[in-house]
Amino acid sequence: MDMAVIELSRLQFALTALYHFLFVPLTLGLSFMLVIMESIYVMTGREIWRTVTRFWGKLFGINFVLGVATGITMEFQFGTNWSYFSHYVGDIFGAPLAIEGLMAFFLEATFVGLMFFGWDKLSKLGHLLTTFMVAIGSNLSALWILIANGWMQNPVGSRFNPETMRMEVTDFMAVLFNPVAQAKFVHTVSAGYVTASVLVLGVSAWYLLKGKWTAVAKRSFTVAAAFGLASSLSVVVLGDESGYALTDNQKMKLASLEAMWHTEKAPAGIALIGFPSVKDRETHFEIKIPYVLGLIATRSLTGEVTGINELVVKAEERIENGVRAYDAVERLKTDRGDLAAREAFERHKLDLGYAMLLKRFLADPRAATPDDIRQAAWSTVPNVPVMFWVFRVMMGLGFFFIAFFAAAFWMASIRKFGCENGFCRLFMRAAVWIIPLPWIAAEFGWILAEVGRQPWAIEGVLPTFLGASSLTVSQLWTTIVGFTLLYGALAVIEVRLMLAAIRKGPVEDHGAAADHDETAGGYRPLPAE
Amino acid sequence: MDLPLDYDTLRLIWWALMxxxxxxxxxxxxxxxxxxxxxxxxxxxxxxxxxxxxxxGATWEGNQVWFILGGGAIFAAWPFVYAVSFSGFYLAMFVVLSALILRPVGFKYRSKKPDPKWRARWDWALFVGGFVPALVFGVAVGNVLAGIPFRLDGDLRAFYEGGLLGLFHPFSLLAGLLSVAMLVLHGAAWLAIKIEHGPVHDRATRFGVLAAVASVLLFAIGGLFIWQGGMGFRVEGVVDPSGPSNPHIAGAAAAAGAWLDNFGRYPWMILAPALGLLGPLVALLGIVRKREALAFGGSSAGTLGVIATVGLAMFPFILPSSIDPASSLTVWNASSSHLTLFVMLLVTLVFLPLVLFYTAWVYKVLFGRVTLKDVGSNPDYY
Known part of the structure; x- marks a missing residue:
């Protein structure tokens, strides 16, 4: 096993997945905002709302295609770069991906063409329905992807089959209604809604500051403020829900994002800030708020949150049991009828994955010394400082968005859009500058979820380093460089087109725009103004 | 667990569904x-x-989902095939994915600026996004027919012994060209239906004639290759069609001319290659007689015939190994578990008809030829 191949495979997956997720949140959120805007158009029949919908629809389209384009890579990357993973868990993990295509992506992709091309071919209601299908499709898509990812975090409803040397499903309903997946789904789509709201609000604020397209901007601002407030509340509350879900199956993730090296007396405090040191295995200069972590994680004053050291001791035990399961599997390979081996396997099968952690240090886990086992047990601790800081940035941004949208909602409620005075103008400027923040929060959220699961690809079942394909370093460099160049060029083009479309504003390109007169400023006045 | 369908039946159904x-x-x-x-x-x-x-422009995105779904369904129903083929064809897959990535962007971004240089660049990106995948898919099928140099170790981890250039040999190139000819014919037949009569329509049909002739010739030559070259593999020993998905438990061996065995055993299967030969000829007739629906029907039938021929000829093999035939993946040793195949079949039975229904509806809404006038006036067009 070549560790360079594994590190490069991880790098490529991280790059392509994080890049893909630059486009996804906006698709998730903006699609529903389009539904809201178009619903108002259909209900009121006022042309201005058609203009609003079509303008944001244009931005949606520029973003959407890159989401689709980079999603193609994701669908096949498990096979190209993680082929042992694909073999090992495809029986369970492949199903949600296939259902995603069949149930969600088909809906989204089939109707998105009609959404752009069908304005004059469909009735008002027919077109609204089409937009709705796109929104439902993209959000269902997220559901299935997060069911797949949720299973990686909390592999329920499955067992190892020694005859086929892989995990197989035992209970589909358990995979489907995995509590981790449910919490992740709502948290992730809410983050998408926040992202879209921040963009729409920011662009609208920019128009208002410039005094351009104010009719479109005011209306968009109002929709974004309301949608954003609801979503930012939901993203934090349901993020807390995923923190709660962690406690049963990913204690290590929780302990490491809190840099909690030792179990504390209940209820545990939450560290506001501190400097975790991996070398000393403690956190320096910690400032704690008492009780909060215990309350969030256990929903009680008496529940304990387990510390890293204690979890490592537990991992040692599981590795020792896992070696017994591993030994049984090896014996079953040569003799499928070995009853003693089957019995030993049944007893220890839940810890089989832990034995595989040893493969990082020696070829045959059965030959492991107590030192190897201790080393393997400590390898179950993810990168604590990264977890600690990334979590704090994400959470801080989450709370910031609530305050931000509360202010925006208040301004929209009192219809304060023309800004001459201090706070209002300051707020509008801030709204423009903070546009990148939700993307940072979303990407950090994924880093937290995925780095926090390390060293596992499937928590407790398959270590990441065993999942990679048998590729060469040069093959990996070829594709990493290739993807970086291609994705980099497309990102530059996308951002430029977005900015150009925003600068241009809600004007129509071809024939339809001819209905309106040009004004001296070069801008066409909007209908209903 | 007792399921209403046997494991071997489900494997057969999923082979057909693939x-x-x-x-x-x-x-x-x-x-x-x-x-x-x-x-x-x-x-x-x-x-x-x-x-x-x-x-x-309005429908390609939905069409592409068949590719994504194909990937997902192979992952779910044939995880071994998904794992071995895509990692084996690693760099070829990268080439295909890059080309396919250019497509969505090309369609959308080309129209965003009037600059002719900008548009010309995207035209070539779209060409690459069409031509390269068509070629590489064919080359991949050619390699599958010839056998892929992989083996599985005791933990069923796949090792691939071959590079990107090894994928290109006379037979696989032939298959690649056949794939290009077939899809170009299909594209020309589509343009004949969808574009108003005029210079573009004329050029498209001319290319269609060329592609139809090339399809028939290349398919026939491919058949000769397999016959004369004695290509193929044959399962040896007793195989349990309901056995565990583990290639180490059942064996296979290479044998001369084995890809033609099935046609001798089940003569009805000859329908597939017959369709592969006749389809393009019917398309040719349709083009010459200006019966555009007939041309499109012919190219569809031909494509169906060619793909079905490959599948039936190889049955029960899916991915034969050229260096270790015992590692070969077949219908009986490479599927998901009994339960997964069953659940996925139920899901497919519910959602596939639904997909076909709304796809048909969308095509109906967008029915009609594209004209130069539309292109000039419709603000929604690319």
Whole structure:
């Protein structure tokens, strides 16, 4: 096993997945905002709302295609770069991906063409329905992807089959209604809604500051403020829900994002800030708020949150049991009828994955010394400082968005859009500058979820380093460089087109725009103004 | 657990469904690939190019989902096949993915600026996005027929012994060209239906004639290769069709001419290669007689026939190994578990008809030829 191949495979997956997720949140959120805007158009029949919908629809389209384009890579990357993973868990993990295509992506992709091309071919209601299908499709898509990812975090409803040397499903309903997946789904789509709201609000604020397209901007601002407030509340509350879900199956993730090296007396405090040191295995200069972590994680004053050291001791035990399961599997390979081996396997099968952690240090886990086992047990601790800081940035941004949208909602409620005075103008400027923040929060959220699961690809079942394909370093460099160049060029083009479309504003390109007169400023006045 | 369908029956159904998905991809997104590959040659000037692009602009995205779904369904039903093929064809997959990534962007971004240089660049990106996948898919199928150099170790981890260049040999190139000819014919037949009569229509049908003739010839030569070259593999020993998905438990061996065995054993299977030969000829007739629906039907039938021929000839093999035949993946040793196959079948039975229904509805809404006038006036066009 070549560790360079594994590190490069991880790098490529991280790059392509994080890049893909630059486009996804906006698709998730903006699609529903389009539904809201178009619903108002259909209900009121006022042309201005058609203009609003079509303008944001244009931005949606520029973003959407890159989401689709980079999603193609994701669908096949498990096979190209993680082929042992694909073999090992495809029986369970492949199903949600296939259902995603069949149930969600088909809906989204089939109707998105009609959404752009069908304005004059469909009735008002027919077109609204089409937009709705796109929104439902993209959000269902997220559901299935997060069911797949949720299973990686909390592999329920499955067992190892020694005859086929892989995990197989035992209970589909358990995979489907995995509590981790449910919490992740709502948290992730809410983050998408926040992202879209921040963009729409920011662009609208920019128009208002410039005094351009104010009719479109005011209306968009109002929709974004309301949608954003609801979503930012939901993203934090349901993020807390995923923190709660962690406690049963990913204690290590929780302990490491809190840099909690030792179990504390209940209820545990939450560290506001501190400097975790991996070398000393403690956190320096910690400032704690008492009780909060215990309350969030256990929903009680008496529940304990387990510390890293204690979890490592537990991992040692599981590795020792896992070696017994591993030994049984090896014996079953040569003799499928070995009853003693089957019995030993049944007893220890839940810890089989832990034995595989040893493969990082020696070829045959059965030959492991107590030192190897201790080393393997400590390898179950993810990168604590990264977890600690990334979590704090994400959470801080989450709370910031609530305050931000509360202010925006208040301004929209009192219809304060023309800004001459201090706070209002300051707020509008801030709204423009903070546009990148939700993307940072979303990407950090994924880093937290995925780095926090390390060293596992499937928590407790398959270590990441065993999942990679048998590729060469040069093959990996070829594709990493290739993807970086291609994705980099497309990102530059996308951002430029977005900015150009925003600068241009809600004007129509071809024939339809001819209905309106040009004004001296070069801008066409909007209908209903 | 007792399920109403046997494991071997489900494996057979999923083998057929994999074929259905591949054929659906070739029949729908196939013409998008063909149209993109034809773009620089059938359309001169921006207005004509936009006509061609808009003939598929609203529907190609839905069509492409057949490809994504194909990937997902193979992952779910044939995880071994998914794992071995895509990692084995690693760099080839990268080439295909990059080309396919250019497509969505090309369609959308080309129209965002009037600058002719900008548009010309995207035209070539779209050409690459059509031609390269069409070629590489064919090359991949050629390699599968010839056997892939992989082996599985005791933990069923796959090791691939071959590089990117090893994929290109006379037979696989032939298969690649056949795939291009087939999809170009299909694309030309689509343009014949979808574009108003005029210079673009004329050029498209001329390319269609060439592609139809090439399809028939290349398919026939491919058949001769397999017959004369004695290509193929044959399962040896007793196979349990309901056994565990573990290639180490059942063996296979290479044998001369084995890809033709099935046609001797089940003569009805000859329908598939017959369709592969007759389809393009019918398409040719349709083009010459200006019966465009007939041309499209012919190219569809031909594509179906060619893909079905490959599948039936290889049965029960899916991915034969050229260096270790015992590692070969077959219908009986490479599937998901009994329960997964069953649940996924239920899901497919519910959602596939639904997909077909709304796809048909969308095509109906968008029915009609694209004209130069539309391209000039419709603000929603690319």
């Amino acid at each position: 074929g259905v998905l591949l054929i659906a991809f070739a029949l729908t997104d196939g013409f998008d690939l063909g149209v993109a590959a034809l773009l620089p040659f059938v359309a001169k000037g921006d207005a004509e190019r936009r006509m061609v692009i808009n003939s598929i």
